[in-house]
Amino acid sequence: MALMPVDDALAQILEGAAPRGEPEMLGLAECFDRVLARDLKALRTHPPFAASAMDGYAVRAQDVKAGTVLKLQGESSAGHSFDGTLEPGSTVRIFTGAPVPAGADAIVIQEHVSPLGDGTVRINEAAIDGRHIRPAGVDFTEGKVGLEAGRLLDAGAITFAAAMNHASLPVARRPRVAILATGDELRLPGQKLGPSQIIASNTFGVAALARGAGADVIDLGIAEDRMEALDAALDSAISQGADVLVTIGGASVGDHDLVQEAMTGRGMALDFWKIAMRPGKPLMSGRLGEMRVLGLPGNPASSLVCAYLFLEPLVARLGGRPAPKRIQKAILTRDLPENDQRQDYLRGDLAPGPEGGLEATPSLRQDSSLMKIFSDARCLIIRPPFAPPAIAGDACDVLVLRP
Numbered sequence: 203m204a205l206m207p208v209d210d211a212l213a214q215i216l217e218g219a220a221p222r223g224e225p226e227m228l229g230l231a232e233c234f235d236r237v238l239a240r241d242l243k244a245l246r247t248h249p250p251f252a253a254s255a256m257d258g259y260a261v262r263a264q265d266v267k268a269g270t271v272l273k274l275q276g277e278s279s280a281g282h283s284f285d286g287t288l289e290p291g292s293t294v295r296i297f298t299g300a301p302v303p304a305g306a307d308a309i310v311i312q313e314h315v316s317p318l319g320d321g322t323v324r325i326n327e328a329a330i331d332g333r334h335i336r337p338a339g340v341d342f343t344e345g346k347v348g349l350e351a352g353r354l355l356d357a358g359a360i361t362f363a364a365a366m367n368h369a370s371l372p373v374a375r376r377p378r379v380a381i382l383a384t385g386d387e388l389r390l391p392g393q394k395l396g397p398s399q400i401i402a403s404n405t406f407g408v409a410a411l412a413r414g415a416g417a418d419v420i421d422l423g424i425a426e427d428r429m430e431a432l433d434a435a436l437d438s439a440i441s442q443g444a445d446v447l448v449t450i451g452g453a454s455v456g457d458h459d460l461v462q463e464a465m466t467g468r469g470m471a472l473d474f475w476k477i478a479m480r481p482g483k484p485l486m487s488g489r490l491g492e493m494r495v496l497g498l499p500g501n502p503a504s505s506l507v508c509a510y511l512f513l514e515p516l517v518a519r520l521g522g523r524p525a526p527k528r529i530q531k532a533i534l535t536r537d538l539p540e541n542d543q544r545q546d547y548l549r550g551d552l553a554p555g556p557e558g559g560l561e562a563t564p565s566l567r568q569d570s571s572l573m574k575i576f577s578d579a580r581c582l583i584i585r586p587p588f589a590p591p592a593i594a595g596d597a598c599d600v601l602v603l604r605p
């Protein structure tokens with residue numbers, strides 16, 4: 203199979219991806235960073251009454267010039283309305299958020315009023331009709347859609363949902379992403395290692411990225427390079443309702459690279475295997491029933507670059523949320539040689555440039571096994587297939603990993 207361009211691979215991976223299953227009802231306190239699954243109508247009108255926006259005095263605007271003395275008729279505070287009607291020549295003391303009494307049509311702030319100590323006050327500035335009054339329903343009205351399906355529930359949206367009198371909200375189910383590390387050499391962090399063993403580190407980074415994109419992660423642990431082990435892990439992913447099975451390693455052409463064979467043997471329809479990128483060439487994508495299978499290469503930088511490029515947007519789509527916008531423009535600080543057929547993602551630094559832009563500096567070492575270089579990197583510098591040699595000062599696209 204020919205190497206597939208990165209954009210075509212992403213389009214195939216994202217095809218048909220949308221939230222699955224019934225929405226869950228969650229209490230408001232659990233809703234942060236979830237996605238609203240249905241339109242949400244206001245269950246009340248707000249404010250439910252004309253309310254004062256200031257601490258001051260409710261008046262009839264036409265009665266009041268600078269110097270007018272008014273009789274104090276009563277008080278309206280938040281939670282305690284004044285139930286009478288404001289009479290001509292009178293005023294009602296009022297506080298922020300309190301209902302404006304019938305008959306009043308303006309608030310004069312208390313800084314412009316002098317209490318005279320005999321049950322009257324002098325208004326020192328002319329009142330303006332409607333001033334400092336929030337009309338009933340100016341914010342939202344009962345029965346109208348306030349938040350639309352698909353809205354990411356951030357602080358503003360959750361506040362608004364609560365104000366609309368919803369105690370719980372229908373949210374899209376989080377996609378379930380099962381992650382399986384494969385390889386006889388792998389051990390979990392914290393274990394004692396033999397001479398030819400290494401730590402299965404990739405699972406943790408890939409899981410973190412999936413969680414950040416809105417997934418519930420199922421850690422399937424490590425499978426040895428044996429068909430039965432891969433089979434058992436696959437059964438586990440299916441029985442736990444995984445939407446995506448991510449395998450790490452065993453994706454290449456070696457005698458012990460069995461992942462693809464194991465998956466196709468169980469009926470996986472292969473979308474593609476091998477793409478025109480570096481690192482990450484042996485990426486595999488397929489579908490096994492409802493479950494998507496993403497086979498990441500084992501080298502840590504390859505796993506992570508593929509997870510940024512393909513898994514993060516896939517999880518976002520499956521959860522109904524926008525994928526983070528990571529691609530930005532930058533200026534190269536070093537020359538780069540011409541590129542071959544594989545789109546390159548060079549680990550590098552990213553720093554503010556002299557004119558408000560960004561400067562990208564590729565690391566000198568780019569081997570896909572290097573984890574410290576990846577951890578130090580702030581961006582991936584993108585070199586399109588067959589790009590001509592670049593010189594310092596040229597523009598480039600970067601995928602931002604961290605600020």
Ligand SMILES: Nc1nc2c(c(=O)[nH]1)N[C@H]1C(S)=C(S)[C@@H](COP(=O)(O)OP(=O)(O)OC[C@H]3O[C@@H](n4cnc5c(N)ncnc54)[C@H](O)[C@@H]3O)O[C@H]1N2
Pocket residue numbers: 383384385387388400401402403404405450451452453454455456459481482483484498499500501502504570
């Ligand atoms: N003859 C060829 N050999 C290779 C090719 C090729 O085209 N022809 N492609 C190379 C490329 S590119 C990559 S990338 C790797 C990918 O190989 P696999 O996906 O089969 O990965 P493994 O062989 O299982 O492991 C590679 C490397 O990564 C380590 N590893 C694996 N899993 C983990 C993990 N969970 N955490 C940390 N490190 C892991 C593993 O020990 C190996 O060192 O193939 C090239 N070969």
Ligand code: MOO
Pocket residue numbers: 479480481482483484499501504570571
């Ligand atoms: O393309 Mo592989 O992902 O370099 O190491």
